[in-house]
Amino acid sequence: MPFRFPVKFEIPKHCYVNARVLKDQFKRIQYAEHEVTRNALKHIARNTELAGSVRLEAQLQLAAMPKYTSPTQIRDRCVASGNGKWVIKDFKLNRTAFRERARAGIIPGVTKASW
Amino acid sequence: MIRTGSKRLLGLNLRLFSTGPKLFAAQKLTPAELLQQKTQEKLQQQEFEKSLLQGELEYKPKYLSENAVKGSGTKPIPINVELLKYKPIRLPKTHGHKVVSMKFRGYDETDINIAIEFASRAAFYLGIPVSGIMKQKTEKRLYTVIKSPFAQAKSKENFYRTTFNYKLDAFDANPEVVDLWLSYVNKHALETVHYTAKIITRESANFVEQLDSVSVEDVKIPEGFKDSNDPIMSKVDELLKSDAFKKHMDQ
Amino acid sequence: MSVVLKKLPTKERLLQAKKLSAEIFGEIWNPQSVRNGAKILRAPLKGPEVVKYYGTNDSMPTFKDFKEWFPELKLVDPREEIRMNMVISRKKRNKGAPKKKSS
Numbered sequence: 447m448p449f450r451f452p453v454k455f456e457i458p459k460h461c462y463v464n465a466r467v468l469k470d471q472f473k474r475i476q477y478a479e480h481e482v483t484r485n486a487l488k489h490i491a492r493n494t495e496l497a498g499s500v501r502l503e504a505q506l507q508l509a510a511m512p513k514y515t516s517p518t519q520i521r522d523r524c525v526a527s528g529n530g531k532w533v534i535k536d537f538k539l540n541r542t543a544f545r546e547r548a549r550a551g552i553i554p555g556v557t558k559a560s561w
Numbered sequence: 562m563i564r565t566g567s568k569r570l571l572g573l574n575l576r577l578f579s580t581g582p583k584l585f586a587a588q589k590l591t592p593a594e595l596l597q598q599k600t601q602e603k604l605q606q607q608e609f610e611k612s613l614l615q616g617e618l619e620y621k622p623k624y625l626s627e628n629a630v631k632g633s634g635t636k637p638i639p640i641n642v643e644l645l646k647y648k649p650i651r652l653p654k655t656h657g658h659k660v661v662s663m664k665f666r667g668y669d670e671t672d673i674n675i676a677i678e679f680a681s682r683a684a685f686y687l688g689i690p691v692s693g694i695m696k697q698k699t700e701k702r703l704y705t706v707i708k709s710p711f712a713q714a715k716s717k718e719n720f721y722r723t724t725f726n727y728k729l730d731a732f733d734a735n736p737e738v739v740d741l742w743l744s745y746v747n748k749h750a751l752e753t754v755h756y757t758a759k760i761i762t763r764e765s766a767n768f769v770e771q772l773d774s775v776s777v778e779d780v781k782i783p784e785g786f787k788d789s790n791d792p793i794m795s796k797v798d799e800l801l802k803s804d805a806f807k808k809h810m811d812q
Numbered sequence: 813m814s815v816v817l818k819k820l821p822t823k824e825r826l827l828q829a830k831k832l833s834a835e836i837f838g839e840i841w842n843p844q845s846v847r848n849g850a851k852i853l854r855a856p857l858k859g860p861e862v863v864k865y866y867g868t869n870d871s872m873p874t875f876k877d878f879k880e881w882f883p884e885l886k887l888v889d890p891r892e893e894i895r896m897n898m899v900i901s902r903k904k905r906n907k908g909a910p911k912k913k914s915s
Contacts, residue, residue, distance in 0.1 A: 459874050460867035471866055478859030485852050486796035490806075492849040499809040500801075507805070520862065534704060536722070538865070541706040548704075548720045554753070555668025559703060559719035793853055 461525040470523055473514045480515040484508065641686075649681040652690040654732045659761055660689075660739055661731040663746075664697075666755040670725045676754045677727050680746045687742050689734040697726035736762060 451472050457463060458471055490496060490504035513519060523530045524540035532541040537553060548556045590598065623640045644650065663680065665673045677694050684691045701721045708716045731739065743758055750756055765771070800806060821829075827843065834841040840850045879887050902908050
């Protein structure tokens with residue numbers, strides 16, 4: 447079976463893996479790799495001291511970069527279930543995964559609230 | 562000030578239970594007597610230092626109680642082990658200049674207490690005066706999640722995460738001793754506690770004159786973006802020199 | 813030793829001092845606050861943090877790694893065993909996954 451991503455990368459070992467997690471991991475790696483180039487182009491495009499044509503060229507090149515190198519394509523997913531919705535950032539867990547663990551008392555410091 | 566019916570009883574109680582400095586036992590000495598006492602202390606100190614340099618030390622541990630440990634021979638518990646039962650002893654401040662303020666942060670209060678007591682005991686044995694264990698504000702962060710895995714979004718469940726904060730200040734210590742203390746605490750740091758230490762250093766009044774005597778090689782001045790190896794700036798230079806941008810730059 | 817200021821220095825003089833301090837501390841001198849994209853240069857790179865979200869593979873070995881390193885031990889993952897048994901039993905009852913389309 448052919449590798450479905452344009453570039454080969456290491457599959458994460460220590461979290462729940464499904465197709466969507468893999469896709470996200472691929473985007474993360476690509477973003478980290480191209481971050482310097484993107485920021486350099488962005489710097490040229492936003493620098494008003496440079497000539498207009500140079501800035502336009504930089505903006506065009508930035509827009510022509512693959513979509514998977516963009517930071518806006520990255521979405522935090524649940525580490526335990528791969529879910530992309532309702533993920534609590536402090537724990538990297540989806541609401542159901544979080545509730546299960548919190549009720550079992552696995553997450554340090556988290557208890558059922560009562561007031 | 563506590564007022565009781567009989568003065569005598571209070572005095573008795575004080576004598577029985579006070580463990581602090583003897584307030585009432587202070588004797589007034591004449592200057593000659595004081596001088597004599599001081600010279601004697603000095604001589605004793607010198608003798609002690611001499612004995613330290615000569616061969617092996619004589620093992621004479623001090624004991625708080627004479628209870629023998631059950632099951633492990635006849636050896637009584639050394640005083641520093643026995644003191645673990647009590648609050649950490651503190652040394653009095655000499656000048657009151659704050660040197661370090663340590664912060665302890667974590668989700669488990671007992672772990673933080675172990676860490677902070679360890680630090681203050683270590684400070685006592687290193688001769689650093691420290692403040693008492695100060696509790697800071699406890700943070701509580703609330704998380705409200707939907708109870709069911711699907712639908713029925715009205716019924717929710719609340720959780721909170723409590724983060725405990727503690728503080729410990731150290732005073733009047735040499736920077737070298739402070740480094741020793743902090744590295745010792747760091748060596749035996751607990752994984753569940755987050756330690757931060759703010760170290761305060763003082764310069765002498767003629768700091769400006771000292772700066773003048775420092776050569777250029779000793780001081781590292783931060784460099785700007787242009788000549789440094791900042792990755793983005795070097796990439797910008799590289800891009801601007803490429804063919805795609807060159808034609809625009811020439812215009 | 814101490815010098816008492818009789819009056820405030822002029823605006824030009826203050827600007828000069830600010831420029832000098834910027835030169836010394838390697839900051840970008842931009843009094844007119846022209847948009848020169850400096851804030852993009854100033855921001856730290858986020859990439860290394862972003863990649864670590866799902867954990868680093870080198871942090872800890874997994875069961876599969878041990879199996880690979882010590883094949884002579886014939887290690888068996890009990891959870892994987894249970895899963896395989898379930899799949900086999902389901903297949904026996906004709907409840908297994910459908911066959912792939914062949915064309």
